[in-house]
Amino acid sequence: AQSVTQLDSHVSVSEGTPVLLRCNYSSSYSPSLFWYVQHPNKGLQLLLKYTSAATLVKGINGFEAEFKKSETSFHLTKPSAHMSDAAEYFCVVSGTSGTYKYIFGTGTRLKVLA
Amino acid sequence: KAGVTQTPRYLIKTRGQQVTLSCSPISGHRSVSWYQQTPGQGLQFLFEYFSETQRNKGNFPGRFSGRQFSNSRSEMNVSTLELGDSALYLCASSLLTGASSGANVLTFGAGSRLTVL
Numbered sequence: 001a002q003s004v005t006q007l008d009s010h011v012s013v014s015e016g017t018p019v020l021l022r023c024n025y026s027s028s029y030s031p032s033l034f035w036y037v038q039h040p041n042k043g044l045q046l047l048l049k050y051t052s053a054a055t056l057v058k059g060i061n062g063f064e065a066e067f068k069k070s071e072t073s074f075h076l077t078k079p080s081a082h083m084s085d086a087a088e089y090f091c092v093v094s095g096t097s098g099t100y101k102y103i104f105g106t107g108t109r110l111k112v113l114a
Numbered sequence: 115k116a117g118v119t120q121t122p123r124y125l126i127k128t129r130g131q132q133v134t135l136s137c138s139p140i141s142g143h144r145s146v147s148w149y150q151q152t153p154g155q156g157l158q159f160l161f162e163y164f165s166e167t168q169r170n171k172g173n174f175p176g177r178f179s180g181r182q183f184s185n186s187r188s189e190m191n192v193s194t195l196e197l198g199d200s201a202l203y204l205c206a207s208s209l210l211t212g213a214s215s216g217a218n219v220l221t222f223g224a225g226s227r228l229t230v231l
Binding site for chain 2: 034036041042043044045046049090101102104106107
């Protein structure tokens, strides 16, 4: 069985400071992991994905995430927050068990303070 | 390349009515999945279609149904609407070439916001 836990429902940072959004996963198989971002009243946009090629994954808009198997984590980071980063972020796990299924985390709402 | 198109973007219905939402996937994408998003329940998987066949279904009552056409366009229908069906309904398409394709990326539409009065 697969599951994903986003450890913080809300995160506030000041503009220009680092961002850390935490995600832990559980999977019986080698997982694929994704981060999506959703701005208000919009659909979800892919930020980055991990599919076992490299443990440090770089995405769009300066975001990156590191896959740590020993910690079952896939935390999202950005060195310097921008006002435009304010949005909701979803961590997603998908396995290769033979069935197509994506499991979404409950989301982390990022607030960026001026 | 056009993205995933969902229509209508906004709609208001009353309890007991039914609604049909449409999703046109990215050209060449054969998999379409649907999600319901509410503030209380978050993102919940409804169902997924691949080559006109429903392959996976979430835990929703039979009032929620869907189908996929030969051109990969998909519709979902909700009958006998309830207040709790008010939500953003998101459609996503994927290239998916086989059953074990978890690494395929989902591309989402902007959603259809349904309000039930």
